[in-house]
Structures are given as structure tokens and as C-alpha cells.
Amino acid sequence: MSDIMTAKDLNLWYDQTQALKNVNITIPEKSITAFIGPSGYGKSTFLKTLNRMNDLIPTVKIKGEVCYNGQNIYDSSVDVNELRREIGMVFQKPNPFPMSIYDNIAYGPRTHGIKSKVKLDEIVEQSLRDAAIWDEVKDRLKKNALGMSGGQQQRLCIARALAVKPKILLMDEPTSALDPISTSRIEELAIELKKSYTIVIVTHNMQQAVRISDNTAFFLLGELIEYGETEKLFSQPVDKRTEDYITGRFG
Amino acid sequence: MLSKKRKAYIGGMKAAMYISTGLTATLVIFLVAYVFIKGIPHISWELLSTKPSYISGKIGILPDILNTLYIVIATLIFVIPLGVGAAIYLTEYAKNKRLVGMIEYAAETLSGIPSIIYGLVGMLFFCQFLSFKTSLLSGSLTLVIMNLPTVMRTTQESLKTVPKSYRDGAFGLGAGKWRVIRTVVLPSCVDGVITGCILSIGRILGESAALLFTAGFAHALNGIFEGLTSPGASLTVALYVYAKEQGEFGVAFAIAAILMILTLLINLSATLVSRYFAKKREL
Numbered sequence: 001m002s003d004i005m006t007a008k009d010l011n012l013w014y015d016q017t018q019a020l021k022n023v024n025i026t027i028p029e030k031s032i033t034a035f036i037g038p039s040g041y042g043k044s045t046f047l048k049t050l051n052r053m054n055d056l057i058p059t060v061k062i063k064g065e066v067c068y069n070g071q072n073i074y075d076s077s078v079d080v081n082e083l084r085r086e087i088g089m090v091f092q093k094p095n096p097f098p099m100s101i102y103d104n105i106a107y108g109p110r111t112h113g114i115k116s117k118v119k120l121d122e123i124v125e126q127s128l129r130d131a132a133i134w135d136e137v138k139d140r141l142k143k144n145a146l147g148m149s150g151g152q153q154q155r156l157c158i159a160r161a162l163a164v165k166p167k168i169l170l171m172d173e174p175t176s177a178l179d180p181i182s183t184s185r186i187e188e189l190a191i192e193l194k195k196s197y198t199i200v201i202v203t204h205n206m207q208q209a210v211r212i213s214d215n216t217a218f219f220l221l222g223e224l225i226e227y228g229e230t231e232k233l234f235s236q237p238v239d240k241r242t243e244d245y246i247t248g249r250f251g
Numbered sequence: 252m253l254s255k256k257r258k259a260y261i262g263g264m265k266a267a268m269y270i271s272t273g274l275t276a277t278l279v280i281f282l283v284a285y286v287f288i289k290g291i292p293h294i295s296w297e298l299l300s301t302k303p304s305y306i307s308g309k310i311g312i313l314p315d316i317l318n319t320l321y322i323v324i325a326t327l328i329f330v331i332p333l334g335v336g337a338a339i340y341l342t343e344y345a346k347n348k349r350l351v352g353m354i355e356y357a358a359e360t361l362s363g364i365p366s367i368i369y370g371l372v373g374m375l376f377f378c379q380f381l382s383f384k385t386s387l388l389s390g391s392l393t394l395v396i397m398n399l400p401t402v403m404r405t406t407q408e409s410l411k412t413v414p415k416s417y418r419d420g421a422f423g424l425g426a427g428k429w430r431v432i433r434t435v436v437l438p439s440c441v442d443g444v445i446t447g448c449i450l451s452i453g454r455i456l457g458e459s460a461a462l463l464f465t466a467g468f469a470h471a472l473n474g475i476f477e478g479l480t481s482p483g484a485s486l487t488v489a490l491y492v493y494a495k496e497q498g499e500f501g502v503a504f505a506i507a508a509i510l511m512i513l514t515l516l517i518n519l520s521a522t523l524v525s526r527y528f529a530k531k532r533e534l
Contacts, residue, residue, distance in 0.1 A: 091423070
């Protein structure tokens with residue numbers, strides 16, 4: 001497996017508060033990488049540096065490099081919109097747009113210039129199939145997406161992200177607002193999707209990390225404490241703090 | 252057990268409450284009824300469809316109705332793009348939050364200034380300095396300045412109600428800022444913007460002081476372009492002229508009744524618009 005993203009000495013500040021300290025990490029292609037750690041310690045912040053969503057917060061300052069396919073994404077020549085097309089995102093709370101299911105999925109492709117109805121129909125169907133929700137919604141594509149259940153909405157958001165044909169999918173605690181059944185469907189979906197996509201998932205649920213991820217990174221106080229194969233990290237953690245966290249001594 | 256004193260106190264307060272409510276309701280109902288009773292008998296097709304003539308001595312308010320319509324159209328043409336555009340810039344683009352705060356504060360202060368002051372400034376600036384003369388255009392531009400703060404503020408408030416998660420979702424798909432605003436933010440708050448605009452139509456319709464200075468008193472029947480460049484009385488100004496200068500109280504009350512019906516319709520349509528969009532979103 002070759003590496004698709006690398007962060008080198010990444011530091012991030014919100015105003016004066018440092019939220020990430022010298023993070024170095026390499027994310028392999030077509031696999032699931034999980035970020036674990038207590039809430040408020042930099043996992044989501046780091047995830048959002050990978051497609052520059054932090055640019056939207058005016059007080060954020062970043063030092064260091066994040067390379068995607070060998071190119072530093074913070075370089076001034078990078079087209080952020082194109083970057084976010086290639087590195088898609090699924091958010092903590094399902095956030096479909098207040099429009100029809102069809103228009104939700106077609107939003108991304110339309111944004112990137114696809115106008116043909118035939119082409120859009122094709123993309124919408126394929127994305128919904130890939131997100132394992134086609135059978136549930138094929139008869140009500142013109143209905144408002146806000147009428148779906150939370151779990152369906154989250155799978156719709158995954159389909160929406162897939163519709164722009166990204167290479168990487170960033171998932172920020174995608175199941176934290178969902179019930180157990182919807183959660184397991186999203187997990188199955190993630191495992192299915194890693195055949196074609198690279199997935200990076202933030203989770204505060206350690207069982208989830210064990211169930212679905214290939215590699216796990218443990219963040220604490222803005223630092224990357226330990227990173228390695230999931231099985232190894234959970235069975236033989238090297239760092240004392242990792243061991244304390246995964247055995248439930250804090251967090 | 253309640254003491255006698257306490258019982259009397261509760262009874263007294265209740266009575267005071269009923270009296271104040273009753274008084275308020277009576278005043279409103281009396282005002283509406285009085286205007287309608289005095290005005291409606293004078294509303295006739297002839298009044299609505301002719302212009303006044305000194306030769307025949309008949310009074311028609313068609314020119315005033317048209318003038319009002321022209322003023323509303325001309326004002327909206329300027330005030331909506333300016334107000335909505337300024338609101339989008341201030342809420343979505345402007346980086347200097349202190350400056351935005353100052354502009355918002357200034358806008359709020361401006362909307363509280365008595366309209367006669369706008370009239371005075373409008374007269375000096377539009378009629379004289381820009382030499383638009385006393386005309387519906389000068390009047391409309393004065394009303395633009397008057398309504399700009401309100402349209403801007405209501406639009407800003409609607410923009411702020413759009414959840415951040417919608418924006419994040421669109422940005423995350425690689426949409427640029429303007430595309431996010433145009434395709435996600437504006438459609439989800441369009442009802443607030445439209446309601447704000449409808450309510451400002453109500454204010455334009457009801458304005459008189461600012462127009463006395465800037466738009467004039469003529470009752471000539473004009474097309475819209477000719478009308479905008481010549482002086483003309485709006486319905487409110489005509490009401491003033493007929494009542495105060497010609498003693499035609501019947502006509503004045505007829506106009507008053509018409510204005511009240513129009514205001515009612517405008518408020519009703521604002522409610523309908525927001526209800527329509529709320530329903531559309533629910534589906």
C-alpha cells in the first residue's frame with residue numbers, strides 16, 4: 001500500500017491556544033485510518049487540516065506541511081475547491097441541504113460543472129448505490145432530504161460526498177449522532193468503501209476503531225502519541241498513556 | 252386561606268388588566284371602524300379610475316394610486332439589490348468584525364430617525380444638489396435611503412439563521428464561496444428576505460413626511476417614466492392635501508380606508524409567504 005497523505009511537523013493555533021503540536025503522520029491509500037482520543041484534544045482539528053476546512057475559521061494559524069500526492073496542500077498554488085473535491089468530508093451531524101434527495105447528490109457534480117441530465121442521473125444512482133441507500137430512496141428522489149431518518153441522512157451525506165468522485169473520505173465522528181443499527185450500517189459501508197477510497201475516521205468509540213480500521217492514531221492534548229496498526233496498538237500499546245486510555249483509565 | 256386584603260389586591264389587579272386590554276382593543280377597533288365607516292361610502296369606481304378636474308369639480312385619485320405604485324417600484328428596484336447586497340457582504344465576506352458592528356449600529360440608529368429629516372436631506376441632496384427637481388424619482392431615492400437600513404438588517408438576520416452545517420457541507424464538496432451563498436445560503440433564508448421586502452413596501456406605502464419635501468403634490472396622470480421625472484402626490488400625500496388644503500374629508504377618508512386595506516393585504520401576504528416557505532421546507 002502506498003501512502004496518499006503525509007503531515008510533517010504540523011502545528012495549529014486557535015488565536016494563542018496551540019491545538020496541534022508537531023504532528024507527523026503518514027496515511028496509506030485504500031485503507032481505514034482511525035483517530036482516537038478524548039474529546040477536545042485535536043482529532044477533529046487535525047482531520048480538518050487535511051482538506052483545509054480550518055481555512056473557514058479566521059483565527060486559525062497553521063505551520064508545517066500536509067502533502068497529498070507529494071504536493072503541499074497549503075501551498076499558495078493549490079486550488080482549495082479542487083482539493084476539497086478530491087478529499088471529501090462527512091460531518092459529525094448529518095447535514096443534508098434543505099432540498100430534494102436528488103439535488104443533494106447532484107450538488108457536488110453540478111458545482112464542478114456537470115450539467116447533462118443523463119450524466120447527473122447516472123451519478124446520482126451510482127452514488128446512492130455505493131452508499132447502500134439506493135433501494136430505500138429510489139422512489140422518492142424528488143422528496144426533501146430532511147424528511148429522512150438520521151441514519152439515512154448520514155448515508156445520504158456519504159453518497160453526496162462520493163458523487164464528486166473523491167480519492168479520500170474524511171469522516172468526523174460520523175456515527176456519534178446515530179442509533180446502534182444505523183451505526184453498524186455506516187461501519188459496514190466504510191469497510192466496503194475502502195476498496196476504492198481512502199478513509200480517515202475520527203471516532204470516540206474505541207470498539208468502532210477496532211472493528212473497522214486498519215491503522216489507529218491516538219491523539220492527546222494536540223499531540224500524536226502513538227500511531228500504528230490497529231490490532232497492535234490495542235493489544236500491545238507502546239506508550240503508557242495509550243495503554244491508560246484504551247483500558248479506560250481516563251477519557 | 253387568602254386574607255381579605257390579598258383578595259382585594261388580586262381583584263384590583265385583575266380589573267386593571269382587563270381595563271387596559273379592553274381600552275387598547277377598543278381604541279384599535281374604533282380607529283379602524285371610524286375610518287372605514289367614514290371612508291368606504293366615498294370609494295367609488297369613478298374616484299378610483301379618474302383624475303381630478305378643476306373644471307368639472309370632480310375628484311379622482313387614479314394619478315395618486317399610480318404615483319404610489321411608481322414610488323414603490325422605483326424604491327424597491329434600488330433598495331433590494333443594495334440592501335441584500337450589503338447584507339451579504341457584511342455577513343458573509345467582511346473580515347473586520349468591529350467595522351461590521353459599527354455599520355450595524357449605524358443602520359439601527361438610522362432606522363429610528365424621524366422621516367421628516369430624511370425628507371429635508373432628500374430635498375437638499377436629490378432635488379437641488381443632483382437637480383432631479385421635485386419628482387417621484389427624488390422621492391423614491393429618499394425612501395431608498397430610509398428603507399436601506401431595514402432591508403439590510405432583516406436580510407442579515409435571515410442570513411445568520413442559516414445553520415453553519417449547510418455551509419460546511421457545501422464547502423466540503425469543493426464549492427466556492429459565492430456558489431455556497433447563491434445555491435445553499437440564500438435559498439434557505441429567502442423567506443426572511445422576501446418578508447423583509449414586503450414589510451418595507453408597507454413602510455413605503457405609509458410614508459408621507461419624506462415625500463412632502465421631495466415628490467410634490469401634482470395629480471397629473473402619467474406613465475411610469477414620465478411620472479418618475481415629474482412631481483406627483485402619493486396616496487398619503489394626497490390624503491394630506493385633500494383634507495388639509497381642500498377640506499375634502501370624504502375623499503381623505505376614502506384614501507385612508509384604501510391605505511388601511513392595502514396595509515392589511517401586505518401584512519397578510521408577508522405571513523403567507525413565510526408560511527409557504529415553512530411548509531415547503533417541512534416536506
